[in-house]
Amino acid sequence: MANKIPRVPVREQDPAIRATNFEEVCYGYNQEEALLEASRCLRCKKPRCVEACPVGINIPEFIAALHEGKLQEAADIISADSSLPSICGRVCPQETQCEGSCILGIKGEPVAIGKLERFVGDWKLQNGAAPKATAPRNGRKVAVIGSGPAGLACASDLARMGYGVKIFEALHEAGGVLVYGIPEFRLPKQRVVAREIEAVKALGVEIETDVIVGRTVTIDSLLDEEGYDAVFIGSGAGLPRFMGIPGENLNGVVSANEFLTRANLMHAYDAEYDTPIYVGQRVVVVGGGNVAMDAVRTAKRLGAEATIVYRRSEKELPARVEEVHHAREEGICFRMLTNPTEVLGDERGWVRGVRCVEMELGEPDESGRRSPVVKPGSEFEIACDVVIMALGTSPNPLLAATTEGLETSRRGCITADEHGATTRKGVFAGGDAVTGAATVILAMGAGRTAAKAIDEYIRSL
Amino acid sequence: MYPILEKRLLAEGIWLMKIHAPRVARSAQPGQFVIVRADAHGERIPLTISDFDAAEGSVTIVTQAIGASTRKICALEQGEALADFAGPLGRPSEFVHLPLEEVRQRRYLFVAGGVGTAPIYPQVKWLKEHGVRADVIIGAKNSRMLIYTDAMRAVAENLYIATDDGSEGFKGMVTGLIEELVEQRGERYDECVAIGPMIMMKFVALTTRKYNLKTTVSLNALMVDGTGMCGACRVTVGGKTRFTCVDGPEFDGHEVDFDEAMRRQGMYRTQEQRAAAIEAEREAGHVCKIGLDK
Ligand SMILES: Cc1cc2nc3c(=O)[nH]c(=O)nc-3n(C[C@H](O)[C@H](O)[C@H](O)COP(=O)(O)OP(=O)(O)OC[C@H]3O[C@@H](n4cnc5c(N)ncnc54)[C@H](O)[C@@H]3O)c2cc1C
Ligand SMILES: Cc1cc2nc3c(=O)[nH]c(=O)nc-3n(C[C@H](O)[C@H](O)[C@H](O)COP(=O)(O)OP(=O)(O)OC[C@H]3O[C@@H](n4cnc5c(N)ncnc54)[C@H](O)[C@@H]3O)c2cc1C
Ligand code: SF4
Ligand code: FES
Numbered sequence: 233m234a235n236k237i238p239r240v241p242v243r244e245q246d247p248a249i250r251a252t253n254f255e256e257v258c259y260g261y262n263q264e265e266a267l268l269e270a271s272r273c274l275r276c277k278k279p280r281c282v283e284a285c286p287v288g289i290n291i292p293e294f295i296a297a298l299h300e301g302k303l304q305e306a307a308d309i310i311s312a313d314s315s316l317p318s319i320c321g322r323v324c325p326q327e328t329q330c331e332g333s334c335i336l337g338i339k340g341e342p343v344a345i346g347k348l349e350r351f352v353g354d355w356k357l358q359n360g361a362a363p364k365a366t367a368p369r370n371g372r373k374v375a376v377i378g379s380g381p382a383g384l385a386c387a388s389d390l391a392r393m394g395y396g397v398k399i400f401e402a403l404h405e406a407g408g409v410l411v412y413g414i415p416e417f418r419l420p421k422q423r424v425v426a427r428e429i430e431a432v433k434a435l436g437v438e439i440e441t442d443v444i445v446g447r448t449v450t451i452d453s454l455l456d457e458e459g460y461d462a463v464f465i466g467s468g469a470g471l472p473r474f475m476g477i478p479g480e481n482l483n484g485v486v487s488a489n490e491f492l493t494r495a496n497l498m499h500a501y502d503a504e505y506d507t508p509i510y511v512g513q514r515v516v517v518v519g520g521g522n523v524a525m526d527a528v529r530t531a532k533r534l535g536a537e538a539t540i541v542y543r544r545s546e547k548e549l550p551a552r553v554e555e556v557h558h559a560r561e562e563g564i565c566f567r568m569l570t571n572p573t574e575v576l577g578d579e580r581g582w583v584r585g586v587r588c589v590e591m592e593l594g595e596p597d598e599s600g601r602r603s604p605v606v607k608p609g610s611e612f613e614i615a616c617d618v619v620i621m622a623l624g625t626s627p628n629p630l631l632a633a634t635t636e637g638l639e640t641s642r643r644g645c646i647t648a649d650e651h652g653a654t655t656r657k658g659v660f661a662g663g664d665a666v667t668g669a670a671t672v673i674l675a676m677g678a679g680r681t682a683a684k685a686i687d688e689y690i691r692s693l
Numbered sequence: 694m695y696p697i698l699e700k701r702l703l704a705e706g707i708w709l710m711k712i713h714a715p716r717v718a719r720s721a722q723p724g725q726f727v728i729v730r731a732d733a734h735g736e737r738i739p740l741t742i743s744d745f746d747a748a749e750g751s752v753t754i755v756t757q758a759i760g761a762s763t764r765k766i767c768a769l770e771q772g773e774a775l776a777d778f779a780g781p782l783g784r785p786s787e788f789v790h791l792p793l794e795e796v797r798q799r800r801y802l803f804v805a806g807g808v809g810t811a812p813i814y815p816q817v818k819w820l821k822e823h824g825v826r827a828d829v830i831i832g833a834k835n836s837r838m839l840i841y842t843d844a845m846r847a848v849a850e851n852l853y854i855a856t857d858d859g860s861e862g863f864k865g866m867v868t869g870l871i872e873e874l875v876e877q878r879g880e881r882y883d884e885c886v887a888i889g890p891m892i893m894m895k896f897v898a899l900t901t902r903k904y905n906l907k908t909t910v911s912l913n914a915l916m917v918d919g920t921g922m923c924g925a926c927r928v929t930v931g932g933k934t935r936f937t938c939v940d941g942p943e944f945d946g947h948e949v950d951f952d953e954a955m956r957r958q959g960m961y962r963t964q965e966q967r968a969a970a971i972e973a974e975r976e977a978g979h980v981c982k983i984g985l986d987k
Contacts, residue, residue, distance in 0.1 A: 402779070402918075402920050403779075403918065404730055404737070404776070404777040404779070441777070442777050442778060442779035443716065443779075444779060444780070444782065444920055447720065447780065447781055447782055448716050448717060448720055448779070448780065448781070449716060449720070470920075470921070470922040471921050471922065472922070472923065472924045474924065474934065480934070481927055481929060481934060481953055481957065483956060483957060483959070483960045484960075486923075486924070486925070487923055487924040489922055489923045489924065490917060490923035490924055490925045493917055493918065493922070493923055494917065498736070498737070498917070499734075504734055505734045505735075505736075506734055506735050506736040506761055506762055506765070507736045507737075507917075508736075508961040510960065510961060580956075581953070581956045628920065628921055628922070630920070630921070630939070
């Protein structure tokens with residue numbers, strides 16, 4: 233019978249110290265803690281958590297295996313539905329997915345499903361059995377565009393089925409947002425991301441970096457000249473949005489993508505690397521999602537006084553609850569119901585502040601979210617020398633523009649059916665490239681779904 | 694890794710390198726650039742494709758050592774390799790896509806400044822190969838800093854040279870030479886393409902505007918990824934924000950906000966570098982018009 237103890241707390245780095253370094257914030261459970269937390273699960277007959285998991289991981293079963301100390305078995309149960317548990321355990325918005333639906337959450341605290349998943353995932357990265365033997369090579373080849381979670385998941389499934397798979401990545405390093413976007417203090421690059429990528433390579437997947445499909449090669453040349461039987465597009469949604477307000481091109485205004493790419497991919501905070509980063513004394517980050525939280529906490533760690541400016545209220549912040557909580561602990565200032573109307577510059581063209589207005593929440597719109605409206609006469613200024621725009625991203629139009637017959641929606645997302653088939657024969661797509669900016673777990677799931685569809689497609693040829 | 698097949702000094706601090714990069718060589722077109730990283734700690738910096746040979750699988754870059762990253766690249770020797778060489782990026786020059794009949798009706802004037810001479814070369818060569826007439830002006834501080842003159846002479850209809858000190862060709866700036874060609878000698882052009890330091894492109898655009906001569910410039914904004922992902926390369930063209938790496942690098946010079954573009958180039962410049970840049974401008978005999986001294 234389930235153990236009626238409170239949720240086992242997870243150890244974290246002290247906020248005052250971690251706000252000055254890039255080491256991981258959360259230490260995660262050790263085995264003892266994990267087993268204890270696992271004992272809280274009721275093993276529901278109709279598990280609500282599984283229904284709320286975007287890829288339907290058999291949560292009670294993996295927790296039961298874990299509870300019995302059968303770690304390999306727990307890992308195998310997760311593997312059936314997710315290929316990146318140590319990553320998803322760290323970055324999934326559990327509070328709106330599995331944990332948000334956990335029956336224990338109604339009266340008390342839900343099972344710490346994310347932390348348990350992370351524990352099992354990390355255990356597997358360190359001790360897990362080598363990946364199950366792959367099917368014999370079938371002589372067919374698939375090209376995967378992009379090495380984010382969608383591309384990695386699609387590639388590993390196809391390799392297991394016996395396909396020869398090559399991932400083409402535009403940047404010099406594989407991993408997509410996991411490498412250039414999400415910071416080290418949330419997702420360790422060497423210990424976790426690099427190992428997950430090694431595991432994909434161990435299945436025989438090749439990764440060629442510095443290839444911008446649409447420029448270096450095209451989807452047509454991959455299919456017609458390089459002999460690939462199918463292509464999977466997992467190119468993400470990397471294009472930053474700006475607000476279109478005056479002063480946005482002043483020196484000191486950057487997109488969160490630029491700021492985070494300099495810090496994460498280019499290691500700008502490490503003196504051994506050549507790439508510069510400009511942090512200034514006071515940083516304002518505009519936005520309220522995970523990207524905004526990552527940017528503001530990175531700025532803080534680089535020594536700035538860092539503030540979030542968000543036009544709705546705290547309740548609407550789209551970021552993971554844990555990140556908002558951590559950001560507050562680290563001394564990030566939050567200015568809710570505030571919207572910038574202009575970036576102010578000095579006589580040299582550098583940022584000296586942002587002009588903002590206060591907002592109030594009006595009537596709910598179609599999506600049910602209450603849309604913010606400007607409070608008349610509420611203008612004020614925040615002094616700062618850097619403004620980071622974290623307003624969301626959209627897919628890069630390059631692939632659609634260079635591939636005949638590949639249709640996109642009005643928002644620039646690649647059109648694909650529920651199996652990932654696009655409007656072009658032999659070309660499949662999934663992840664942020666199809667949905668617009670979403671989550672790691674959805675991108676991973678879409679990659680795996682497409683792998684099945686690609687297999688069926690190639691068999692039908 | 695991308696091996697350096699050949700390395701040659703063209704002028705003080707300006708090196709030509711032929712890089713083994715078969716995929717880039719196969720797809721390259723005039724007007725495009727690559728993103729280069731010297732080694733695992735290196736910065737990603739943009740360099741224009743100065744020549745390419747698909748059969749040999751090689752791409753030529755010409756780099757002027759002006760800062761840490763360009764110096765690191767120039768310090769590599771033949772037989773060594775660049776860590777990364779990604780491209781071709783950006784849109785090819787407009788004439789590559791236009792109907793050839795239309796392009797053949799035109800007469801081009803290319804204006805090259807300093808290291809910007811190298812990227813002009815594949816464009817003029819392409820036009821020559823397609824039977825289009827193009828004159829070329831090369832500008833440099835002095836005769837020792839001139840590059841690509843022989844190669845250019847072979848592909849240009851007329852080659853003109855301008856040096857600041859008059860040590861070769863016309864004495865003065867390229868803008869003075871443009872004025873002479875158009876006003877004194879009555880030359881007529883349908884389009885001008887200017888590549889060089891931002892300040893030069895600004896003044897070329899101001900000069901050609903007088904003649905209503907359509908002018909294309911290739912902007913060397915700061916970049917990180919070169920694929921549209923970061924927005925570091927934002928410029929204002931015709932009142933709209935554009936990303937140099939995907940919407941350019943070539944733009945209508947009469948529409949570009951050069952003052953903003955020059956200011957943005959200094960975004961990561963330290964105080965020290967700023968002082969050095971002002972000094973360099975003074976040395977070149979320019980009055981500082983671009984706000985470097987601020
Ligand atoms: C800062 C930040 C924080 C986030 N935090 C979270 C979080 O906490 N939890 C969560 O679930 N999600 C989070 N997300 C969202 C999540 O990371 C994405 O939804 C997910 O990574 C999408 O995966 P993907 O594989 O579709 O694309 P990406 O991860 O974007 O990968 C796409 C890859 O394709 C490459 N590419 C693009 N075009 C080409 C081309 N033409 N040729 C070759 N390669 C190409 C790109 O360089 C990139 O490497 C965050 C995103 C950001 C930016
Ligand atoms: C599309 C494109 C094509 C380019 N092609 C070439 C080329 O073919 N050959 C070549 O030598 N250079 C070229 N450049 C410029 C080159 O990328 C820069 O010189 C280089 O990034 C400077 O790096 P650094 O670390 O050596 O110098 P830094 O230390 O970064 O800079 C040294 C000094 O130069 C200034 N500076 C930095 N970047 C630029 C820039 N982009 N333009 C002008 N000044 C700058 C700095 O503010 C500083 O004062 C190109 C740039 C672009 C955007
Ligand atoms: S809903 Fe909660 S208690 Fe029930 S099976 Fe899922 S994790 Fe266990
Ligand atoms: S260089 Fe990053 S968007 Fe142009």
